Amino acid sequence: MNTNVPIFSSPVRDLPRSFEQKHLAVVDAFFQTYHVKPDFIARSPGRVNLIGEHIDYCDFSVLPLAIDVDMLCAVKILDEKNPSITLTNADPKFAQRKFDLPLDGSYMAIDPSVSEWSNYFKCGLHVAHSYLKKIAPERFNNTPLVGAQIFCQSDIPTGGGLSSAFTCAAALATIRANMGKNFDISKKDLTRITAVAEHYVGVNNGGMDQATSVYGEEDHALYVEFRPKLKATPFKFPQLKNHEISFVIANTLVKSNKFETAPTNYNLRVIEVTVAANALATRYSVALPSHKDNSNSERGNLRDFMDAYYARYENQAQPWNGDIGTGIERLLKMLQLVEESFSRKKSGFTVHEASTALNCSREEFTRDYLTTFPVRFQVLKLYQRAKHVYSESLRVLKALKMMTSATFHTDEDFFTDFGRLMNESQASCDKLYECSCIETNQICSIALANGSFGSRLTGAGWGGCTIHLVPSGANGNVEQVRKALIEKFYNVRYPDLTDEELKDAIIVSKPALGTCLYEQ
């Protein structure tokens, strides 16, 4: 588990499959831009999540896998008196950036009030810089980081974990540039430092994306747990009799910038589930611990409430260790408490009602819950959000059992059972968490009618990607699903898509290798 981030150097043969072509292309593009060859390439893959959406920032486990799309950062280290970083992006939508590094070794300023692509690089730079200050204070406390020319190229679709892959690659590149070729960083450390990177730019995400990107393994999905501590257990899909298990990924091509919509979407949901946890704690008079380090749940989360409730009323002083059996039993109990506490207020809680539920004043509630990140709302839907988090975590446990230990009478049984969980998850994301969109719902219904057993959004939602459980192999129906989606969705919704774009929009996900370095 505590293996290091792999380092490949040419001409070694065991390069990850699809890496070779992209590697040549990015080196070439680097040369076109900077007229010099890069020293190394930092690569971090995108990810999809089979099931378990919007529960990582409540510390519940998820079932993601790294996919065969990635962010490549080709880096040339510069030796300048006034070190500076020049960033060029293959995508013309992201204009070139150049900024100097503070000579006194202080942190590079990040302006969290603007939506700016290079801010994500600066987040990676920041967490790497603070990591370097810890492991080599004498070298990094008051001298600047090295300068560099960097070329970024990504084929990760929106909602495919692009921002996290970028911060991971940026952090890895910064550490490699400053510590040299022979320095090894453990996957555990890289995941830990990048998990909170995006908070500096104002997105209050959990740890799933970074963990998946770093721990990705070929032909394996991952069971990622955040408690009792961060752990990523790879597992293979079960061998069925005469079908293979495939997950088709279809991109809705609906662009929703996580940062710009954070105050009404992503960050608002983090606040809603945190308020829900504390409202339950107030109602059942249990106290939640506060995690100072992690700004998601400075005030405790829904998993904390579950542990505190069982300690107070069921004599279980030890927090839940992740065991599936007890987990299912406790999550069912939590769903019952959510009905008892919130079902009378399905229209949502106003600020006044929320502060009453938390037994504090309006001013206190505003200060404690609404000043962490910018937020805008009319009501907080505590009932729907809490119900989603607990029911989705329950589905992850059932899905994990199916993937790892359950036996199936017929292949059909596996596809039907696992598919049902995915469809329930989509319904919950759509109706309770309200993070789906019209295009996602259309794609899912078309896929389900044409050979998919389970269809749902994957990633934050509000657009982005969808994922479909489709039997493949000899008598699989991957093609049938692809054809139906092209005819009934893409040709209708996006008539003037090129073949190239169509090809990228629908891919069959093959679990890919995690973050790695490629020395030139």
Add this chain to the structure above:
Amino acid sequence: MNTNVPIFSSPVRDLPRSFEQKHLAVVDAFFQTYHVKPDFIARSPGRVNLIGEHIDYCDFSVLPLAIDVDMLCAVKILDEKNPSITLTNADPKFAQRKFDLPLDGSYMAIDPSVSEWSNYFKCGLHVAHSYLKKIAPERFNNTPLVGAQIFCQSDIPTGGGLSSAFTCAAALATIRANMGKNFDISKKDLTRITAVAEHYVGVNNGGMDQATSVYGEEDHALYVEFRPKLKATPFKFPQLKNHEISFVIANTLVKSNKFETAPTNYNLRVIEVTVAANALATRYSVALPSHKDNSNSERGNLRDFMDAYYARYENQAQPWNGDIGTGIERLLKMLQLVEESFSRKKSGFTVHEASTALNCSREEFTRDYLTTFPVRFQVLKLYQRAKHVYSESLRVLKALKMMTSATFHTDEDFFTDFGRLMNESQASCDKLYECSCIETNQICSIALANGSFGSRLTGAGWGGCTIHLVPSGANGNVEQVRKALIEKFYNVRYPDLTDEELKDAIIVSKPALGTCLYEQ
């Protein structure tokens, strides 16, 4: 236990001993004032507390006894169109009062901003009025109470439970005047309604005084418990070989008006112990229940913390039922937690430090803890106050054991052991709770040097009465104590006291009958 408040009518013989002379005097004084004879006399005795000071508002049990001094309210019911109440007090310091009753049956206004003796009568009137509205709404919801002429006469010394005796007598008189001769009120009901009476005037007291005054029994002390529910168990002092057990009461004659000093004394202590309970709860992340009904501990108290701690960390979901053995063990644990949590801050907590300890803002702390009753302080001494409450409650359990079940080798052993508990209690009241005074400390040291085995303040403190454990009977030393106090204290401190005043200042307490009615 659920006996009713006794009603005597002349010329029944079994009148309480000392009642007869006073009864004639008050009837005569009534006639001098109103030129008519009263219909009945409501009587409520004063009290002393053997041990267990300032713990009743934390719901810990106490060992009081009603004493042979009382407040008598002689009442003549008037039949007027505009009913009014005229109050005359035997003591000239308390000027005569007359006010009309609202014709629409609404409550009589009480001005909590002034220190005014008749406010205590109005508290009794108020709680009685609300009791009558509950048991006979049709009669009392929108018609006024009956008018009356009332003459009040009390020989209860300051600190002897005067204000509570007065509110009990006033409530009883109001109920008797409005419900007639044949109405019976249970001791339980009278105690319950008068327990919170003084909150209307601004004194945030617990329930000890009212419970003792109502449940008093001749020749019996009381073990009064507030949890799980209000209970007063009479017990006799143990039979020793050749001594009797006597408690001498010596009045310091230091007048400290509980109302006027409440913001810096009595009410401040209630706030300090409530903040201490919540600071402990925050530190050990347990939640305290809030008792909406009882304004002492709307935010939970030190007994609530003990129960919540044992539920969370010692798998004791059920709150402590008062059993002495478990009680002693748990209180020792609490003292340990108080050391752990507060001993580093013996100089006291400023508002800022207190709000940090409670994990809330200054404004929130001010709103939640400081607006219940007027308060003024520089620091809150959470360490000293919490340590007193838990150690004093521990001493009450040990004292109860000595009084009820322990066997003693020699009389000396009883006097030494019980005396030691009383002296420890005085030291704790003086050093930790800071509610003693110079005069009290002088009286105690003189008494201890002249035959008392145990000397301490009794009642709220800051002046008022002291109580001394003195062997009486043939070879007792009650007289020796009395003589020493007169020579070494009273003649020195109050040289021009009359013999009469001196006689009243030092009395040997004989447990007296509780609240009762005397029909003329």
Add this chain to the structure above:
Amino acid sequence: MDYNKRSSVSTVPNAAPIRVGFVGLNAAKGWAIKTHYPAILQLSSQFQITALYSPKIETSIATIQRLKLSNATAFPTLESFASSSTIDMIVIAIQVASHYEVVMPLLEFSKNNPNLKYLFVEWALACSLDQAESIYKAAAERGVQTIISLQGRKSPYILRAKELISQGYIGDINSIEIAGNGGWYGYERPVKSPKYIYEIGNGVDLVTTTFGHTIDILQYMTSSYFSRINAMVFNNIPEQELIDERGNRLGQRVPKTVPDHLLFQGTLLNGNVPVSCSFKGGKPTKKFTKNLVIDIHGTKGDLKLEGDAGFAEISNLVLYYSGTRANDFPLANGQQAPLDPGYDAGKEIMEVYHLRNYNAIVGNIHRLYQSISDFHFNTKKIPELPSQFVMQGFDFEGFPTLMDALILHRLIESVYKSNMMGSTLNVSNISHYSL
């Protein structure tokens, strides 16, 4: 804090009660039934209602029956009422607009009543400065002791604040900010609300009522009148929307000539203290602050008074104090003022003064009546208590009189004048008897 020790103060005088004649007590509606009447109830041995006058005698008769006022007579005419010797104190509790036309003749007729000792008039004592001056002169000539219902001065919170300031708990005052709401003068008007309070000149408006009470309270607490003032008066809502009880708009607009916002700033005579004041008409809808905030900053500490609505004189306020006793430090003359026992000098003291059960609407008026009976029966046995006094000024004892009201009227007059002339006015002389 000793002015509030009352146990030994007799409220059952061995003398006849003060016989009260009411103009404007109506059992069915109005201000007096909700405040003056319950106050007298609590002091029934010191005050006795003996006479009622209202233009329609049926109203007086109905009120006597409803309240069972066994000692009260309904008088048919103002003259008969004013000249009846059964009255020691006349209380005027009618619309401000009719003060002048009632009180002037009443004083004249009252010359036939040798027993009349007190004239109690509700603020705002007539609708203009001239009317107020005339009434004041007539009452002075008539030789009665006058009382004005600036009852904010009797609020326990205001008295406590006055005490803290006078005992040096905040050192020298160095700035004051006041922000308040004045209920009726916003965008919407309840259909049942009486028209006259929306027409300028009737003596009831944001400046005279809401600002008047509050600025009188401020001067009383700080024991200082103003030296220079500037004011801007706004009528940004010339038309209001009529609404029903449930708040729904009836689609009808009605004219408003009284102001809906007042900006006032000035300096206090004592210490040239800057005072900033903003009064806003309309429903108290402030989302992030209380609707009445008085912040008094001093060299040694801060005092804050907060209320839910902008009417300081009838609100159950909360008083916050935090500071160090100025006298902890050696005084100018070297010796040290007595410290509170148990307090370390220089360390911050925190006080919060709030009485959860205090009914301010009745309570303040009750304590005003109490101060009248204290004076009449000299219940506090004050040696050589004068039989009359011209004004309370800034004393703890006594009660506000028509002179105190006149001085306040002059300040309000200068508010309107400052706005009209667009200039900062010197008002340091308005607190002298004869202007």
Add this chain to the structure above:
Amino acid sequence: MDYNKRSSVSTVPNAAPIRVGFVGLNAAKGWAIKTHYPAILQLSSQFQITALYSPKIETSIATIQRLKLSNATAFPTLESFASSSTIDMIVIAIQVASHYEVVMPLLEFSKNNPNLKYLFVEWALACSLDQAESIYKAAAERGVQTIISLQGRKSPYILRAKELISQGYIGDINSIEIAGNGGWYGYERPVKSPKYIYEIGNGVDLVTTTFGHTIDILQYMTSSYFSRINAMVFNNIPEQELIDERGNRLGQRVPKTVPDHLLFQGTLLNGNVPVSCSFKGGKPTKKFTKNLVIDIHGTKGDLKLEGDAGFAEISNLVLYYSGTRANDFPLANGQQAPLDPGYDAGKEIMEVYHLRNYNAIVGNIHRLYQSISDFHFNTKKIPELPSQFVMQGFDFEGFPTLMDALILHRLIESVYKSNMMGSTLNVSNISHYSL
């Protein structure tokens, strides 16, 4: 909110960077090293420091070495500096008192530098209105685009508030209250604090600096200048106690001629909105309120900006909004403005906007430089972007110029005049170019 979408805005122009000449950049101390320098670091491809001038050339040389400014030359004289063609933009970051005596000759000498396009001057642009007028005219004649560091206009909180107001989130503004603290001007003065900021006339005081920045911000947010104003300026602390770093009094008193309190009230041109303002000198010691509070009340909601100290332009504020979108109701012309998706009309919206990691001191100046480069390189590809503009006024785009500064100077001048004359002044014409 789209002015803050910058991903596609190129900050690496395919043109030479703007060559910057600094008067007053000193690596060892002062304002520019803490703010201008870090800002340029972040925009290293758009700005390049090519020239330094300071009276003692050693200072410039030391700074070039310390900051490794490889492209910078230290100039011995103002003339050589001003006429060097290696400078496109001159930044004046020296004491306000020397602005006039440096900028006037500098503009004259700069006539030898054909490349000079920008003159960037720190607020308060000279110590008096006359000096400011002269500098403005000289710069206008010289034909350079001017910039003034009223950087509060670039604060994300101020821009968000401006957006909420302009999109009708609080309906029509109906009252504004501001209370703030101005650090140095209280009872105590740190011994290291420079003398000149306590002497009136040096262009740095409570009115010019603290009030100046804040009132400019208010006008910018509400898109309105003032029509009538009244002010009272106080110097209640003519002598301050000297204290050491740990705050102990050194027993020495020093004279102060700058004011320590400002009372300001007025009405906005748009909507005759009442504005009440109180600025207090001294350490922010308010115990029961924040030390900077801006409350903006509207017919449809309230906006509140809070900060820990009274300097809005360098504080990391918190913005609170609560209200209902005005356009939820049919607009006057009957049709309905587009609603936010997913919002029910008429139901209260709550927004809290706070960026925990935002460094306001550097951030606001950085975004001011960013707006200069946006203009210079037309990074947002605005069609027919003029080569120069006279003033920002109340636009989102662009940056404040010497004309904006001049208008603010005229308001400050009228504050002092209103106090001196004791009158309410009409200032509705001060926002026209030629007065």
